[in-house]
Amino acid sequence: MIDPRLHVLRVLAEVGTLTAAAHRLGYTPSAVSHQLKSLSKDLGVRIVEPRGRGLILTRAGEVLLERSQELFTRWEEIRGELDGLDSGSDIRSRRLRLCGFSTAAATLLPPTASAVKELFPGAEVTIIEAEPEECFDLLVAEHADVAVVVATDPLPPRGDTRFEQAALFSDRLDLLVPAGHRLARRAAVTLSEAAEESWILDRAGSPYHRLVRTACAAAGFQPEQAHQSREWETGAALVSAGLGVALIPRLARLPDGFDVVRVPLRGDPVPSRKILTGIRSGSGSQPIIASALKVLESVSTELAQPE
Template identity: 35%
Template sequence: MRGLALRASAFMNRAPLPSRLRCSAPMVPPLNREDNQMITAGNGKLMCMVDPARLKVLVALHEQGTLHAAASTLHISPSAASQQLATLTREAGVPLAEADGRKLRLTDAGRVLVDHAYAVLALLERAMGEIQATVNGELGRITVGSFPSAISSLLIPAALMLRDSRPRLRVDIREVAAPDCLDQLAGGDLDVVVQVEAEGAPSRDDMRHTRVELGTDDFDLALPIAHPSAREPAIALPLLQGEEWVSTIEGDACDRMLHLACASAGFRPKVRHRAGDWTAILALVEAGMGIAFIPRAARLPIPGGIVTVAPTGHDVRRHIYAAVRRGAEVRPAIAAYLAALKAVASPARG
């Protein structure tokens, strides 16, 4: 045992590498033969004392690709993340990551541990939820985030519903964008995210998140009042092939929906103007500078120079979902807010 202690002391007090040999990205110190002997001797004991915080670093590295990005997600320094990963490597007894250019790539052992880490972290979230469930859950604070139109149509009404039933439960609301919102959810900055189905959205069997469906949001056409079809009760999309369009930010969920809907009708939309704000989009339409799709459930204030018409023949809608960290859905405050979201969404969405 005295020899093992001396080797451990020698390992912890090794001189740092010369600066010319250091990689620009934070790296995990390699294991030498002495390290491996120490790990083998203490492995059975250490494996029972793995800190969940170190598992979070490994998961963040898996999702982000670099220690710097993983540390940023977890709000710790890159050096702290590197130390956590080095400690976890010693506890595991095998290398968990290896250099891949300026990034770190998980080894096969690292990927196996990541799969177990997701399950362990979900169980811890559930355990905390069940502990909190022993009280009435009326006191607490959660932070929820979404895009602007969902904030007005879903997040605020759900918060107002809880204000009456749970007046001591504080709900903080943030405007967030995909896909960054999922990183904020994983890092603990957000407790609930409401988003639209898009590339990068969590699947229903995602190991990191529990997903709650909130229905669909249909879109209407916004036309200037002088448009030839403004008095029609509905318009078939193929008839709009020659129109100029006003769209949202290029590549976002609503812009992709516009292109998919038009493609299903047999044409590619001619997008002339873009804006990230529905008020600006409606102002462009009212000025006769194009037509646009607008979300029906958002209940936008429609200017007097615009009429809204339902498109026919092709579905123009987006799917809305809420996501929480897997296991956190049993926490009383989060469960109450999810229930309020579903109650608000039910009358307005199919």
């Protein structure tokens, strides 16, 4: 509704080079170049200028971006208002697209989807699994309406007026140990009790790696990284083989067949990762989106409740 070329401009402002922006948007550099050129021509104002071998926004470009955000927000509000009063017409029903990182997509979103479908009969609910940073791209591109992401991630734009973010719940971390481990029988342990263990982490630089290091630092030690794993499943396999211990979010379900034990952590604060929701600014006025957020909340407390 609002000129999509503004999205292109915004991505360019973030990444700094036209090529990277194009890649992220699924266009070719040539296309992005033309879009910006035509936008600039339509406005009669120069909005980008070469800086090194990349492009930066001119003052006009920055102002354009800054001010136009209000348009997007306002538009989402209007959409919401429209949905609200269009009682019962099902020209194409409602449509809701939920996106989230893998764990969320597997555990949180399916029950949410079916609950929303019950509240809005005839609505079409889609689930998209995507990396957290990708999620926000999906939001702006209108390929998704609600995002569920991990707060710790590198690029959840903070204070970005494009989005409204809200804390959903804290996903507590459990200590994952082999079946025969000295801590396996304990009802709960503090993180520092595992300070001397060998640790299985994601590779350095990854969001999860940072999360674990931060938690351990808060407990007063540096984990010794013995092995790397990206997926919970491989991590569990390594733990099961006695190669070390790991932290795993309560939400992450493991396949059967691993000889491992989840030991709840206690402490103050209790180690956890923060899950939050994101929507396009203003889109919360759309009934189906508002209701999705509500359902998400009840679903997540329900999942987090069992200890």
